[in-house]
Amino acid sequence: MSKQLENATNLYLRGIRDGQIKEVHDHYMGDSYTQHSTGVPDEKEGFEAFFVDFFKRNPKREITIVRSFEDGPFVFVHVHQKLNDGEAEWVTADIFRSDDEGRIVEHWDVIDAYPKEIGEKDPIYGEVSLTDLDRTEENKKIVRRFFVDVLQNKEWDQFEKYVSDDLIQHNQEIAQGGPSFKQYLLENDASADFVFKVIGQGNLVVAYSKMWIANQDYAIMQLFRLEDGKIVEHWDNKEVMPKKSELTNLGKF
Incomplete structure (x- = not known):
């Protein structure tokens, strides 16, 4: 696993799932952090302010990175979030950009609801191998x-x-x-x-x-x-x- 893919993964699992904001700031983010996620303020301070409140509202957080890949300094992750025993469920598609050291410095996402009823194919799950x-x-x-x-x-x-x-x-x-x-x-x-x-x-x-x-x-x-x-x-x-x-x-x- 590359450094940027490892850092993006840890930002999600150690940061958003486990609530370790300082660890994220110190080890996985770069000196600056440009944010494009709806409702989340810019920079490291904005990330902390948003997620401290998020943790209070969602004390139970199950987060699964279903698939990921990288392209140069960019990392894509496809994530299922289950909050408060299923009170809310989301599918998140994220792109992270890293600096020369692999630390995350910019983030884009699009978040959609995970449906209550699933059709013929699940909106995120399914076996996919990285080939070609x-x-x-x-x-x-x-x-x-x-x-x-x-x-x-x-x-x-x-x-x-x-x-x-x-x-x-x-x-x-x-x-x-x-x-x-x-x-x-x-x-x-x-x-x-x-x-x-x-x-x-x-x-x-x-x-x-x-x-x-x-x-x-x-x-x-x-x-x-x-x-x-x-x-x-x-x-x-x-x-x-x-x-x-x-x-x-x-x-x-």
């Missing part, structure tokens, strides 16, 4: 082109070029298969305003973007698994874009 490490850059390019051609330029006849008919779907609002994904996007007039960041490792690629879906602006983090040049599995988290007047930091991006 030699195809990382190629797979990132495929995802970028999917966003440009289909979700920005609305070339819907190109959809099948990028997405498998047998797509495994984890979004609880969408049926299985590529055609159902396409239908959902069309019916909700979905489009990508801009793609902020694409990171990946091997067959797993994450795209963090601002999208227009069903007459609403969202920050959306989507995880794709690729195989033989096509998207074969899809997870996503989305949050309504907060108003500027409500921001406690630099915003989602």
Whole structure:
């Protein structure tokens, strides 16, 4: 495990799960900490202030890092949070940026509710192996082109070029298969305003973007698994874009 992946993991498990804020500050974060999470103030002091209150409200915290990968200084973690014996449950998709020493200096996330009733596929769980490490850059390019051609330029006849008919779907609002994904996007007039960041490792690629879906602006983090040049599995988290007047930091991006 690299230093940045170890530090991101410890920030979650030792910090948010176990409440060891000083340990996080001293060992896992860099000198500064730029925050983009909704409602969390900037810098180390903001992190501490938010989570001290979070710990009081949520004394019982079960946190599972379901999967993670890294791409240069960036780390992605996909997390299930179960609070107060299931009183609240969340799926969190996080991107961390590290400094040259592997310490965490910036954080983005999109948090979505873990549903009470699960459809055919769980929104986060499922066996996924990290493969095709030699195809990382190629797979990132495929995802970028999917966003440009289909979700920005609305070339819907190109959809099948990028997405498998047998797509495994984890979004609880969408049926299985590529055609159902396409239908959902069309019916909700979905489009990508801009793609902020694409990171990946091997067959797993994450795209963090601002999208227009069903007459609403969202920050959306989507995880794709690729195989033989096509998207074969899809997870996503989305949050309504907060108003500027409500921001406690630099915003989602």
